Amino acid sequence: MEMISQAAHAASWVLIVAGSFFLVAGALGMLRMPDVYTRMHAASVIDTLGATLLILGLAIQAGFTLVTLKLFFVLALLFFFGPVASHALAQAALYAGVEPILDEDRRNRTVPGDTANKDATPESPGKSTPTRPT
């Protein structure tokens, strides 16, 4: 019994430390990235892999209790509302006219089965402005 609880303790600390590593990496990425869009990519490391590892570690600490169930509710909340918030932020930035720093702009590439944008004219990379849906 003592052995098992020791092993669970060790496993939970490994998970918590690994999760914290991805939180710090994500935060460092947010500082290093050049513009709002690339910063969001760095932040998504935090609320996916970092949050999962951290919550798994905490769940092992809490054992089979209601606290563990609530921790998984928090995780589910992050996974369902996170992309909604990211999408809203990215689209708001585009509408506000924040130009993304781009290596390559393939927004005018032809997609199989695309009828909405058939007569789109190619623009110079990084210069095209997003069009509002009418």
Added chain:
Amino acid sequence: MRTLFLAASLLAFWLALSGHYTLFLIGVGILATVLCVAAASRMHILDEEGQPTELLLSAPSYWFWLYIEIAKSAWAVTRVILHPSLPISPTFTKVRASQQTAAGQATYANSITLTPGTITTGVDGDIFTVHALLKDGADDVEAGAMDARVSKFEGTA
């Protein structure tokens, strides 16, 4: 059917969060459940878009698959962040979503956003605009493996 499912899951959620099983608290929980279900019903969101119960059975295997993808991309993005020269190649692209239902399209768009390194920035009909941190990430989305997996998940409904 959807109404019953929503009521049962809301009540279960109440009981799990409460942790106190007295007559009063369970009674208030039932009242809150009835009020929420009545509101959802009045808003006409108890349909296959707002309450996609058909997808529940195939959801665990999809989530497992998605999680592996998320972990792989998170690791790739972390390596880029920690790389001294920050080798990013931001790319904007667009892809076509092959899903037939609104719930399927939402699942695909959200899965792209959840995967570190790619964000769905716009949806116009079945055309998604995707911003990728790396050119490789944009290539992967264009290749359409995730699109096919979401369509398979949706098709099992």
